[in-house]
Amino acid sequence: MSRKPLTVLAASAATLLTLSACSAANANEDRENRAGGPTTSRDTAAEREFWTPEPGTDWQWQLIGTVDTSVDVPVYDIDGFDNSAAVVDTLHSEGRKVICYISVGSWEDWRPDAGDFPDSVIGNPLDEWEGEQWLDVRQLDTLRPLMAARFDMCADKGFDAVEPDNMDGYINDPGFPLTKEDQVAYNLMISELAHERGLSVGLKNGVDQVPELVDAFDFAVNEECAYYKECGKVSPFIEAGKAVFHVEYEMTTEEFCPVTQPLGFSSLQKNWDLDAWRATC
Template sequence: MLLSLIFLSFLSGSFAVYRPSIGDVFQWQLQVDDNHPFDYSMHADLYDVDLWAVTPQQIAAIHAKGAKVICYFSAGSLDNNRPDAHLFHSNDIGNKMDGWDEHWIDIRSSNVKSIMAKRMDLAKSKNCDGIEPDNVDGYDSGNAHIGFSFHDQLVYNRWLADQAHARGLSIGLKNDVGQIQQLHSSFDWALNEECHDYDECMEYQTFLDEGKAVFNVEYVNSHHVSSTKQQMCTRNSPTGMRTQFKVWDVTSWVWRCPNQ
């Protein structure tokens, strides 16, 4: 009942969901441990950090300097290192993700949705301003032996957006380039990985046309961005997209394209 009331409040306009502005400075750090502490000292308009790694005290400190916090979690895969991993049922779990020690999960499962709702509740309780749900394109990324479809992915991603908004949380569309045209109106901003390498950056014009921020991350193997890589800053990008370079572990190190 409470959730229904929250959702109705959102529909009536009681919640002002945060929406990053085009041109905002985005800082993304997912690797947070003893060797890589969360660094929120640098200038950014919004910090995107792991949901379990960030503390309420750190979020309060970020808010005190006028910035926002986006909390990351995977909405499409099981990582056994997460504290709620035991909540997944065996029939929720699909095949291993290529290149990662995680498994795809069945987004049609009511239990999976219950787990994701709890994750959004945690984000809300920590006072995150928004969420970045990852791996929301499993229909197109090797979910063989699970069998969910393009349509199932649309239903699930819209459900995530509705649930985030019901809690007053902003939500970004992570990758899922093939469904931008169907999903752009449900999401508040977008985050893309390696659209330059896949020649997909112009697909995000739809978000920008609606005044919604688009952040692009390209990867490098060390704290160095070659002149060839730097050409991505001015090549085949929609006006307004902000591109930055990160190492694969997504530590605090960042190299941002100048003049964006």
């Protein structure tokens, strides 16, 4: 914001001090308005503190159907496109934090912004997921505004955080020669975009990227680390005081809870389609 210079021909020291204080207050108010709330001495996204769920925080993950708001947990993870601000408001009124599920590594032909993605960034289909194709995450300049718009939507609806999906294209068959370095650079951009909008952000799967990314993300979301015997790779989040929201599909709670409970994970058994059903440790 530009300000016109003040011309004071005969001002006392007290008057000058008053003007200085007012300018500082106005500058702070301007920062607060842009950030969506009061600021501290930390003004940049990299330095601000974001909601960081503690290890063991219970949660519900539902991506299809009308959200069942009756589950007595402090955190809900729901689809960002399919749910309105009213759903988020309802969950907030019951004291819940709400995470916005958004795919950042794939193009989905049913999403309202599908036509905004140029053909050059759309790669091979995801196995077993009809209508979904990998993105070329090397094209940061092209994908940045598209993902920024998605995160703007999450912020505008009042979500507290983002669950970015498909953050590990390089270990799949994306149709592009992606490297781990490409993926890490893209995922760091995703963290930055979320934080710029005041949103916390989770690392989805991507267990081999945890050493590089644990400091940039506020929690983790993991699928089937017990089934694949790799839960130890996600434990640095717990050691950093950050929740690991964990799900198994093929194993029962009797099978995986003895593995994940000692680690401090927030573990659920879910159906593959991620409806409202859940079983907990």
